[in-house]
Amino acid sequence: MRYKNVPGFGCTIFRRNFNQIFSQGxxxxxxxxxxxxxxxxxxxxxxxxWYFKDKDGKRISSVKFAHIERDEDVHKWQxxxxxxxxxxxxxxxxxxxxxxxLSRNRSSCGVTPFVRATCNPDAxxxxxxxxxxxxxxxxxxxxxxxxxxxxxxxxxxxxxxxANTKEELWEKFNLVTDEERAEPxxxxxxxxxxxxxxxxxxxxxxxxxxxKALSQIERERLLMGNWKIKAAAGxxxxxxxxxxxxxxxxxxxxxxxxCWDLAATEKTExxxxxxxxxxxxxxxxxxxxxxxxxxxxxMSASDVRQTIKLTAQLDRAKYGSVRTRLPQDPGQAGKExxxxxxxxLAGFDVKTIAESGSKESRAEPMAAxxxxxxxxxxxxxxxxxxxxxxxxxxxxRFKDMVDASANGFAELESSSAFNLRSLI
Numbered sequence: 001m002r003y004k005n006v007p008g009f010g011c012t013i014f015r016r017n018f019n020q021i022f023s024q025g026x027x028x029x030x031x032x033x034x035x036x037x038x039x040x041x042x043x044x045x046x047x048x049x050w051y052f053k054d055k056d057g058k059r060i061s062s063v064k065f066a067h068i069e070r071d072e073d074v075h076k077w078q079x080x081x082x083x084x085x086x087x088x089x090x091x092x093x094x095x096x097x098x099x100x101x102l103s104r105n106r107s108s109c110g111v112t113p114f115v116r117a118t119c120n121p122d123a124x125x126x127x128x129x130x131x132x133x134x135x136x137x138x139x140x141x142x143x144x145x146x147x148x149x150x151x152x153x154x155x156x157x158x159x160x161x162x163a164n165t166k167e168e169l170w171e172k173f174n175l176v177t178d179e180e181r182a183e184p185x186x187x188x189x190x191x192x193x194x195x196x197x198x199x200x201x202x203x204x205x206x207x208x209x210x211x212k213a214l215s216q217i218e219r220e221r222l223l224m225g226n227w228k229i230k231a232a233a234g235x236x237x238x239x240x241x242x243x244x245x246x247x248x249x250x251x252x253x254x255x256x257x258x259c260w261d262l263a264a265t266e267k268t269e270x271x272x273x274x275x276x277x278x279x280x281x282x283x284x285x286x287x288x289x290x291x292x293x294x295x296x297x298x299m300s301a302s303d304v305r306q307t308i309k310l311t312a313q314l315d316r317a318k319y320g321s322v323r324t325r326l327p328q329d330p331g332q333a334g335k336e337x338x339x340x341x342x343x344x345l346a347g348f349d350v351k352t353i354a355e356s357g358s359k360e361s362r363a364e365p366m367a368a369x370x371x372x373x374x375x376x377x378x379x380x381x382x383x384x385x386x387x388x389x390x391x392x393x394x395x396x397r398f399k400d401m402v403d404a405s406a407n408g409f410a411e412l413e414s415s416s417a418f419n420l421r422s423l424i
Contacts, residue, residue, distance in 0.1 A: 003084075004038070004052040008109035009061040013086035014068055014101075016093060021048065021065045027088065028065060035063070068093065074100040083107035083114075090119040095126040099155065102185070121227040128227050133162070134189040140220075140228025142191035152184045193225060215367035217360075231360040236367040237390035237402075243376040245383065249292050249319075250376075253282035256292075256322040258315055259408030260308060261400045263298070276304050277400035278311055280322070281408040289375045289409070292319075294382040296401055305344060312348045321349065325411045328352040355407070360394050363402055366409035 003009040013027065021027045028045060035041045040053040040060075048065040068074060074097055082104050087093060105113045119127055123140070134146045152166045154173060163169045166184040175181045194201070194208060201208065211223040217235050220226040229235075261277045280293040299307060308324070315322040324345060328338040338352035355362070369375060370390075377383060386401055393402045 003109075003111055004040075004061050005054075006109055006111055007060050008107070009083050009111055010064070010081075010107070010109075011062070011084035011086060012064045012066055012082045013088060014066055014093070015088050016067060017069050018067050020088075021067060031063070031065070068097055068101075071096045073097075077101065077104050080104045081106050081108070083109055083111050085113075085115045087115070087117040090117040091122040091125040091127045095130075098126075121221045121225055121229070123228055123230045130160075131187075131189045131227075134191070135227045137228070140226040142189070142225060142227075144191065146189075147191040148188055150186050150188045152186050154184050191225065194223060213368055213372070215364050215371055218364055218368070231394050233392050233395040236360075236363055236393050237370050237387075239387045239391060241371050241373055241375075242387070243288065243373050246290065246376050246378050249378050250282075250284055250290055252285045253290065253292075253319070254285055255283045255412055256315070256319050257281055257325055257408050257411045258311065258322055259325040259404045259411060260327070261404040261407070262304060262327060263400065275398060275400040276307070277404040278308070279401060279404040279408050280315065280319075281405065281412055282319075283412045287374070289369060289412070291375065291377040291386070291405065293378065293380065294386050294401060296382065296385065305341070308341075309345060312345060312350075316348070323411065324348055324350045325407060326350065326352045327407065328354045330354060351411070353407070353411075359399055359403060359406075362410070363393065363406040365413070366406045369409070 003011075015021050015027060019026070022045075028048065031050060032043065035043070035050050038052070040055070042051045042053060042059075043049075044051070050063045051059045052061045052063075054060050071094055077100075082101075083106075085101055085105050087098070087101075090098070102115065105115055107113050121140075122128060128135070133151060134142055134149070136143050152163050152169055154161045154169050156173075161169065161172070163172070163184075166181070166186070169175065169184045170181055173180075173183075175183060194211065208223075211219060214222065215236065217229055217231060220229040258278055258280045261275075263276045275296050275298050278295040279291060282290045282292055284290060295307070295311065297307070308326075312322070312324050315324075326338065326341055328334050334354070341352065342350055377386070389396055389398060389401050390405075393399060
């Protein structure tokens with residue numbers, strides 16, 4: 001650590017939540033691999049802090065790990081003086097949190113206070129606007145000639161005023177005293193690609209292959225560093241990426257799941273309510289996936305329940321062991337509905353799962369396999385409607401079949417992820 005011998009120097013590195021720091025392979029584990037061989041380093045995991053001592057055992061400086069999950073949490077840091085603030089994955093923090101913590105970036109240890117942040121591209125984040133000068137608006141990629149170039153800003157009434165030098169801001173805002181002239185803050189953005197991280201590629205060479213296997217949107221973001229790529233129709237599922245349309249259900253399917261996306265209202269003259277969709281997905285011996293059947297109807301709540309039960313009976317008769325997966329809405333009502341369905345479907349392999357994250361993020365894992373050509377579908381009168389909804393996702397009006405497909409894919413993969421044999 002550069003300033004470990006500076007008396008009073010303190011660094012706090014933030015993540016959005018506690019688990020990102022202390023889970024296996026998180027920030028704390030990384031810090032151990034970096035600091036444990038430094039003479040005078042003293043870890044206190046229960047406090048999330050490393051102290052650095054001089055030869056007499058006196059504490060000189062420190063590095064602390066902490067989390068800020070909500071904007072209200074910043075007030076816990078009121079009165080703090082943090083010489084170095086580190087923000088790991090800046091796009092996970094709100095703009096309000098970031099600028100409040102800038103006010104805590106101060107110290108009397110003699111080191112000029114500074115902030116360091118890391119992030120992956122996120123076109124919808126406030127960070128994208130904050131660093132827009134360094135990003136090509138046409139391509140979304142960083143402008144290599146501007147990487148590392150310093151700019152200056154002043155924030156007044158939640159508006160940022162930028163300049164190439166602090167002197168320009170002194171003149172623009174008539175800053176004349178030493179205190180006033182200290183107001184402008186300097187910022188730079190340094191572009192980085194995976195190939196710049198030689199050590200990671202050396203230790204984990206398959207990481208590149210993992211990124212290449214992502215869907216187009218995630219690959220552009222995480223591998224290519226694209227700050228403009230957004231979820232749009234055609235970027236998730238194209239019918240030209242489909243493997244085959246099979247005449248018959250393949251006989252080498254090793255795992256089946258029928259996943260439902262529920263709606264409990266009938267179509268009326270006053271509007272078009274969402275559909276209830278049930279998608280039957282299978283994983284084959286060779287690792288390919290097949291969409292064997294799709295139900296997509298507007299039904300009443302009672303008809304939905306009866307359809308799910310009848311379908312479970314037909315699936316078992318046709319395909320043997322088929323898991324039924326249902327979504328669980330948040331809150332007590334959602335739990336009660338889930339328990340009601342489990343009781344209603346007694347005798348069947350049924351599972352309820354609370355959904356989290358956006359529809360787009362849930363669709364990403366399936367989209368990666370679809371784009372790789374690893375999906376087939378069985379010929380049926382539902383094919384065109386199904387493919388059309390997938391192609392229009394997420395811009396299309398209805399997303400029921402996509403939700404059911406994405407959640408079904410997640411269930412197929414979660415069912416195969418844990419194997420006792422892997423522990424032996």
